[in-house]
Amino acid sequence: MPAPEYAFAAPVLRHDAGLRFHYLPLPDDVADALEADGVRVVAATLNGHAFRRAVQRRRDGPRHLVLGQTILRAIRAGYGDAVEVVLRPDPDPGRVDLGEELEAVLAQDEEAAARFFGMTPGRQRSLAYYVTSAKRTETRIKRALELAHKLRTHTLYGDLHPER
Numbered sequence: 503m504p505a506p507e508y509a510f511a512a513p514v515l516r517h518d519a520g521l522r523f524h525y526l527p528l529p530d531d532v533a534d535a536l537e538a539d540g541v542r543v544v545a546a547t548l549n550g551h552a553f554r555r556a557v558q559r560r561r562d563g564p565r566h567l568v569l570g571q572t573i574l575r576a577i578r579a580g581y582g583d584a585v586e587v588v589l590r591p592d593p594d595p596g597r598v599d600l601g602e603e604l605e606a607v608l609a610q611d612e613e614a615a616a617r618f619f620g621m622t623p624g625r626q627r628s629l630a631y632y633v634t635s636a637k638r639t640e641t642r643i644k645r646a647l648e649l650a651h652k653l654r655t656h657t658l659y660g661d662l663h664p665e666r
Contacts, residue, residue, distance in 0.1 A: 506539070508532045508589045514569065516581050517560070524574060525566040526585055528557065533565035536591070543595035547588040549577040554592055556624070598626040601634035607646040614650035629658075 512526040526548070528536075536544065536557055546555045546567060555567040569579075579585050600608070608615040618626060633645045652658045 505591050505593070506535065508535070508587075510587055511584050512587055514574070514579050514581055514583050514585060515566075517563065524569045524581065525558070526569060526587060527564040527566045528589075530564070532589065533557065536589070537565075539591065541591040541595075543592040544589045545592045548573065548585050549579060550586070551576050554597075596623045598623055598630055599634065600630050601642065601646075603639070603642040603646040604630055604633045604649070607643075607650045611650045611654065614653040617653045617656075 510529055510532065512528070514524055515527060516522065516524050536542075541557070543554060543556050544567075546553050548569075551573075553573060557565055558568055559565045574580060577585060608618060618629065621629075629649060633642055633649060636642045636645055
């Protein structure tokens with residue numbers, strides 16, 4: 503049975519209170535169907551461009567897909583613009599795209615790799631994004647090495663330090 507597919511148009515909106523970001527609200531019927539099927543990560547086609555996104559929810563708003571500036575540029579959309587959306591459940595929701603530089607560093611640092619791969623897929627994606635979001639190769643290498651050091655020494659933001 504093929505995965506369900508949901509097509510609709512949605513406006514690019516902006517959340518301005520607290521953390522500011524652009525997002526696409528999901529129609530309630532689509533969000534309810536995804537939630538009923540246990541789908542949290544979707545393969546989204548936005549104005550003809552493919553992306554993997556997590557369905558987000560804030561207490562004070564609708565379920566939505568967060569859009570960064572890179573995505574907005576790719577789909578040629580901005581605040582208030584309508585976007586053609588097609589959503590399907592991601593066939594591999596736990597997949598994490600590490601990038602060449604982080605993959606190479608983790609292959610050489612067993613201790614950092616063990617800690618990295620022991621984290622949730624969401625945390626892995628967040629850390630990998632920090633490395634892969636850099637434009638220059640030199641910066642991606644520097645970030646990958648820095649991340650491995652922080653993994654190995656338990657000095658990532660949010661790590662508990664009992665001696666403090």
